Amino acid sequence: MNAAAAVAARLGKAALTLLAVVVVSFLLIRLAPGDPAQMLAGDSGSADAAFVAEIRRDLGLDQGLDVQLSRYLKAVLRLDFGVSYREKRPVADMVLERLPSTLLLTTSALVFSIVAGIALGALAARRPGSLLDGAITAVSVTFFAMPMFWVGLMFIIVFAVRLGWLPSYGMLDASAEAQGGWTALADLLKHMVLPVLTLGLYYMSILARVSRAALLQVAGADFIRTARAKGLSPGLIWRDHLFRNALLPILTVVALQAAQLVGGSVLVETVFAWPGIGRFAFEALMTRDYNVLLAVFILTSFGVIVVNLLADMLYQAIDPRIDRASAT
Amino acid sequence: MSLQQQLRPGSVLRILILAVASLAGAAHAQQGGTLNLIVQPEPISINPGVNRLGPATFVGSKIYDSLLGYTQKDVAPVPRLAQSWSISPDGLTYTFKLRPNVVWHDGKPFTSKDVAFSIGEFLPAMYANSRHLREEIARIETPDSLTITVVLKAPSPAYIRTFNLPILPAHKYVGVTDFRNAPANAEFVGTGPFKFAEWKKGSFIRLVRNENYWDKGKPHLDAVLFQIIPDANSRAIAFETGKVDVLRAGDVENFDIKRLAALPGVSLREDGWEYLQPVGYVHLNNRIPQLANLKVRQAIVHAIDRDFIINTIFSGFGKPINGPLSRLSPYKDASVETPYPFDPKRAARLLDEAGYPAGANGVRFELRLVPLPYGELWSRQAEYLREALGAVGIKVNIVSTDVAGWYKRLVSFDYDIAQNFVYTTPDPAITPTFTYKTLKGNDTGSTGGNVNGYSNAEVDALLEKGAHERDEAKRRQIYSKVQQIVSREVPMVWTHDIVFPTLYRSKVKNLITSALGTDDNFATVELGK
Numbered sequence A: 001m002n003a004a005a006a007v008a009a010r011l012g013k014a015a016l017t018l019l020a021v022v023v024v025s026f027l028l029i030r031l032a033p034g035d036p037a038q039m040l041a042g043d044s045g046s047a048d049a050a051f052v053a054e055i056r057r058d059l060g061l062d063q064g065l066d067v068q069l070s071r072y073l074k075a076v077l078r079l080d081f082g083v084s085y086r087e088k089r090p091v092a093d094m095v096l097e098r099l100p101s102t103l104l105l106t107t108s109a110l111v112f113s114i115v116a117g118i119a120l121g122a123l124a125a126r127r128p129g130s131l132l133d134g135a136i137t138a139v140s141v142t143f144f145a146m147p148m149f150w151v152g153l154m155f156i157i158v159f160a161v162r163l164g165w166l167p168s169y170g171m172l173d174a175s176a177e178a179q180g181g182w183t184a185l186a187d188l189l190k191h192m193v194l195p196v197l198t199l200g201l202y203y204m205s206i207l208a209r210v211s212r213a214a215l216l217q218v219a220g221a222d223f224i225r226t227a228r229a230k231g232l233s234p235g236l237i238w239r240d241h242l243f244r245n246a247l248l249p250i251l252t253v254v255a256l257q258a259a260q261l262v263g264g265s266v267l268v269e270t271v272f273a274w275p276g277i278g279r280f281a282f283e284a285l286m287t288r289d290y291n292v293l294l295a296v297f298i299l300t301s302f303g304v305i306v307v308n309l310l311a312d313m314l315y316q317a318i319d320p321r322i323d324r325a326s327a328t
Numbered sequence B: 001m002s003l004q005q006q007l008r009p010g011s012v013l014r015i016l017i018l019a020v021a022s023l024a025g026a027a028h029a030q031q032g033g034t035l036n037l038i039v040q041p042e043p044i045s046i047n048p049g050v051n052r053l054g055p056a057t058f059v060g061s062k063i064y065d066s067l068l069g070y071t072q073k074d075v076a077p078v079p080r081l082a083q084s085w086s087i088s089p090d091g092l093t094y095t096f097k098l099r100p101n102v103v104w105h106d107g108k109p110f111t112s113k114d115v116a117f118s119i120g121e122f123l124p125a126m127y128a129n130s131r132h133l134r135e136e137i138a139r140i141e142t143p144d145s146l147t148i149t150v151v152l153k154a155p156s157p158a159y160i161r162t163f164n165l166p167i168l169p170a171h172k173y174v175g176v177t178d179f180r181n182a183p184a185n186a187e188f189v190g191t192g193p194f195k196f197a198e199w200k201k202g203s204f205i206r207l208v209r210n211e212n213y214w215d216k217g218k219p220h221l222d223a224v225l226f227q228i229i230p231d232a233n234s235r236a237i238a239f240e241t242g243k244v245d246v247l248r249a250g251d252v253e254n255f256d257i258k259r260l261a262a263l264p265g266v267s268l269r270e271d272g273w274e275y276l277q278p279v280g281y282v283h284l285n286n287r288i289p290q291l292a293n294l295k296v297r298q299a300i301v302h303a304i305d306r307d308f309i310i311n312t313i314f315s316g317f318g319k320p321i322n323g324p325l326s327r328l329s330p331y332k333d334a335s336v337e338t339p340y341p342f343d344p345k346r347a348a349r350l351l352d353e354a355g356y357p358a359g360a361n362g363v364r365f366e367l368r369l370v371p372l373p374y375g376e377l378w379s380r381q382a383e384y385l386r387e388a389l390g391a392v393g394i395k396v397n398i399v400s401t402d403v404a405g406w407y408k409r410l411v412s413f414d415y416d417i418a419q420n421f422v423y424t425t426p427d428p429a430i431t432p433t434f435t436y437k438t439l440k441g442n443d444t445g446s447t448g449g450n451v452n453g454y455s456n457a458e459v460d461a462l463l464e465k466g467a468h469e470r471d472e473a474k475r476r477q478i479y480s481k482v483q484q485i486v487s488r489e490v491p492m493v494w495t496h497d498i499v500f501p502t503l504y505r506s507k508v509k510n511l512i513t514s515a516l517g518t519d520d521n522f523a524t525v526e527l528g529k
Helices: A003-031 A036-042 A049-059 A065-077 A091-126 A131-145 A148-162 A174-179 A181-219 A222-229 A234-271 A277-286 A290-318 B012-028 B054-063 B112-126 B128-135 B157-162 B232-240 B254-261 B294-303 B306-313 B344-353 B376-390 B403-411 B432-436 B457-468 B472-489
Strands: B034-038 B068-070 B077-079 B082-087 B093-098 B137-144 B147-152 B194-200 B204-209 B223-227 B266-269 B278-284 B365-370 B394-398 B417-423 B492-498 B502-505
Touching: A003 A065, A003 A290, A036 A049, A036 B403, A091 A131, A091 A181, A091 A234, A091 A277, A091 A290, A131 A181, A148 A181, A148 A234, A148 B232, A174 A181, A181 A234, A222 A234, A234 A277, A234 A290, A277 A290, B054 B194, B054 B204, B054 B223, B077 B082, B093 B112, B112 B128, B112 B137, B112 B147, B128 B137, B194 B223, B232 B254, B254 B266, B254 B502, B294 B344, B294 B376, B306 B376, B306 B492, B365 B376, B365 B403, B376 B394, B376 B417, B403 B417, B432 B457, B457 B472
Parallel strands: B034 B223, B365 B394, B365 B417
Antiparallel strands: B068 B077, B082 B093, B093 B147, B137 B147, B194 B204, B204 B223, B266 B502, B278 B417, B278 B492
16 A cells, blocks of 8 residues: 555544544534523523523524534534534634633643653663652652642642742733733743643653653663664664664553643643633533534544544654554 | 602702712722722623623623612612603603713713613513513603603512613614624623723633713723633632632632631621522422422421531521521511421421331432532532431432533423522512412423422412502512411422622722622722722
């Protein structure tokens, strides 16, 4: 199979997965008890059955499920995600308003966790059983075991309340935003420290553990002994033989984590009042704002599919033994 | 029209006194500053004509003024956009004289057309209760640009207490038929003391001083910033670290309030709920056989230690209540109510008498409890109810759900017992009538409706009569009778007459000045040193 065909096949599968996600989410949301028309009518105090029916008609929810689904699929193909029931604004606008904040938070946390995780794992793997190894293991087990929202609250108590070094919530102070420029950037960075650490430390811990194990396993392999016996420099052995081979399991974990980050960001966004998509999706769920929820589901599924595609391609780049076709 | 009618609250003398008082106040008023508040959850809209939930009302009330305001004492109407008003002796015709030289935030003049449009067209299209009110109106007339006359089909003494509604700009809706999806809904053009400036979704909403506000010299503040902080702990910390100046009901859990109130420079107030009058409910589904039985309902009330609910679960923020009306209601008559004190032995006896003896395992029957998904305290109350009712042989199974699921179950009688809290409002004809009047069918419309499925022909007749009785003394008698019957028949458990404390930095002056509390327009709020 040539490269183009392999990529095409993979994209085809990805598109089918996405379609399945749309259909299943569409039906699942409607299975949950609760009715968006009632939630909207509830805003208005003494609603009655006729009033609720009127709202339901207005939202197109009085149609059969098949009609609603086919209508929705056709619209989504045109990249039209509909209008929010509650805000009466295009869902795409609302999602795009919030997406940058979440991307900033999650990618910063991901980058931090990869760099710090692998570095700690490598340090620990250098002398297994040493004091440093023990300390790194203790730190990573601690941050892995502690619930994320609790870590966040502890950080707030120490760094925002006791020491007063960092802000406890939000992404940008209204006053800093008004000034713009460097003041706003500095304010943004200050606001990022605690949420990024809270989210990043958890994933860093997993990566540190995985990197240490992977590096130790490869270090014990015959070809490393051979490389040493050949008299290759330790740096070269580390880079070309050890690290490259240990990278496969690390990459797998990173890909899995990237998919989970959105879930983790719901908690962190809540604790730190970060204006992202996680919290926003949660509120849409509470009021059964179907179109908003579906758009968030589709977007996150799309993200997961893309990350997986990238990971597959990277596997192949790291280890040419992995066949393009079998990697799919 | 009698002289007495003309000299109702909007009399010239009264206006003069108010004007002098406000001038005197203005001389010493502290000008400027930004008031930092929290709004949670983030509102869907800040146009209270579009969304009437708490968050929308809290923010929107500063932008959109209403026709009347209401005093804390007796919830009496006071001038706002209406400068004066009169009611005809037959109780049918309401004439409002509007304040001259009021302009909308976009510079267009405010006229009687705006009022007619709001109460006659826009609000009835958006809200079921405004639609009910609209159905009571025979016609609306605008003889000139500053006069509006509303003629009712039947006298409705409660009507004068329904004007805390936002007035919307008619000129923004010319040619619009689909009000629900109108773009003007999100332009936030009002006549209030503050103008909309910026809404950073997920972060904050900023309002700024309306330089052209009709009440010269007001508002005192330069800006009001509503910050969006979704987590209760984070909100408490934001207040503790001085980032916000005010915490309202529900912003932090009750168990944090005493600690925060003890901080230096912090004050606490319990008033400002005279209009809304929140009461805690445990609904009993009167349509299932066990709960249709009066003795079973009485047994359930006897089985619950409501002092424990108030003092332990809600940290003392609540008062005992034994009937449908709040202590804040001008129509409250505690003397006719039947108290059912905490008495588990008596509860067990009543259940025996009702024909539900304890089985071999001590269980008489099982009930599903649908808890109110509004946070920690309500969950604790649900746990307590399971324990308390279990002690008298009623096995309670908690059916947890989110707000949408809870809502659906309550409005469709798909529950046995359920928690709720409701704003009972200052006039029994506004909300309590919907709560206790017989309902046909299985859809209560909203969780403020007759969720209990209670039905009593005598109560129905009294509620109907009370809604239209013009003689105030007779009206009180009617509602006393209602309270007497309903209190005795306990269609539900009134758990506590809710106290919603407001915490604020003592430098904030005039935070609460009316029956609407922090939902008023903040024209007189000052930030001291």
